[in-house]
Each structure stands twice: as structure tokens, then as C-alpha cells.
Amino acid sequence: MKAKLAIDQSRRALIKGAGALVCGVLLTVRKSEATPASMQAAIRTVFGNAEIGKGKVTLDIPSLVENGNTVPMTVSVESPMTATDYVKSIHVFNEKNPQPNVIGIHLGPRAGKASVATRIRLADSQKVVAIAQMSDGSVWSGQVDVIVTLAACVEGL
């Protein structure tokens, strides 16, 4: 009886241990899903050490893209766009194209509405990030994950 109890307990300990290990692995996997270094470096060259908040910026790209050569993209920022409170600039970055920069937009109070649309190239399924700087110096970001079935041509002709 006593021996059986001991086995029971060691089995429980083993299960607990295994559970903890699995949780640990899952947590580390999630943590390592960081944005690639080149994109971070590009963001830091533009915005320096400014603290980047989440929100206010809406990046509108279809989540499933058939052709990576022309991907319609609309980026808009919540702002009253008055003479004292407006969006100064919007920069868009990507993770997996050969270069991290996509577009840099400079606006002023005369823009009336902080909404810009263009067409971009995406070389792979990836994360696209838009970061906006306001007239008061605060920095906000928005991001979107895009799946690309046909990549923008980086191969030969």
C-alpha cells in the first residue's frame, strides 16, 4: 500500500514536471516571435529612442494577398488634424522584403485627414507595421499580418 502511494506521488510529480516543461517551452516560443532585427533597426533610425505606443494607427491591407507585386494598402491615423494637433509623419515598415522601409509620408495640418493609400510590394507572408508621429512628438503604431500566395518577383526575368 505504502509502496503504491510512493509510486503514485512520483508519477504525479513527473506529470507536473512535464506540464511545467511544456508550458515553459510554449512561453519561450511565443517570446522568440520578435520582429526581425533589420526592421527594428530601420524603425530606430527614423524614430530614435522614442517610446512607441500601440493604437491610433490603422493599417488596411487584405489579409490574404494573391499577387505580392501590387498590394493595395491604406494607412490612416486618428487625429483631429487641426493647426495644433496633427500627424507629422507616417512610416511603413516590413519584415521580409530585401529592405525594411516601404514608404515615408510627411503630412501637415493642411492635410485635413490623415489617410493615405498606395500600392506596395510584398516578397513573402509577413508582418507590416505602420508608425505615426504626432505634432506633440508622441509615436503610435499599428500592424497587420499578411499572407502572400505569389511573392513579388525577386527572381530573374
Place this chain on the structure above:
Amino acid sequence: MARALINVPPRAKRGQVIEIKTLISHVMETGFRPSSIGVLLPRYIITEFVCTYDGQEIFRADLYPAISANPFITFHTVATQSGTLTFTWTGDNGFSVTEQAAITVE
């Protein structure tokens, strides 16, 4: 000469936010693609687009190779007074195109 298309509403009410659409024909060669003989094609892109309203800059964009061929840009501005909008695209190999559009504000 590259062909440019611009869509500006011909008339607007004072203070109204108007949408401006621009399209220009350009290959936007990225500089990352090899040619048929295996040598990388040199980069040839538009690097900057500027829009001025009666001489005052209202919109500027720095373009990178990640912008599609024939760059299409849509943006907004407030119709303040009747005047001219000037659009300038500049890029590699001395590429430069300037177009104008008039707007009547009442």
C-alpha cells in the same frame, strides 16, 4: 516622358477635405532582380513625391523599392482657396516629372 494621371475635384467648398489621386507610369526597378544574363539590374525608382498647393507643401512621400510599379498615391487636403496644385516626382537617373492641376474653391 512618363505619363502621369491626376484626379483632383475641379471645384470644392471652402474648408472641404478633398481626395487627390495620382498615378505615374514608372517601372520602379528594385535593384534586387537579376537580368537574363544573371547580373543585377540597377535600381531605378522614384524616390520622392511632393505636392504643393499654391507653393506651400501639403504632402511629401519618400518612396522605396517596396512601392509597386506605376506608383499610385491617394491623399487628402483641405480646399483653402482657388489655386494650383503642383505635383513633382523625382527619382534615380535624373528622373523628374512635374504636373499641375487647378482647383476652384467657392
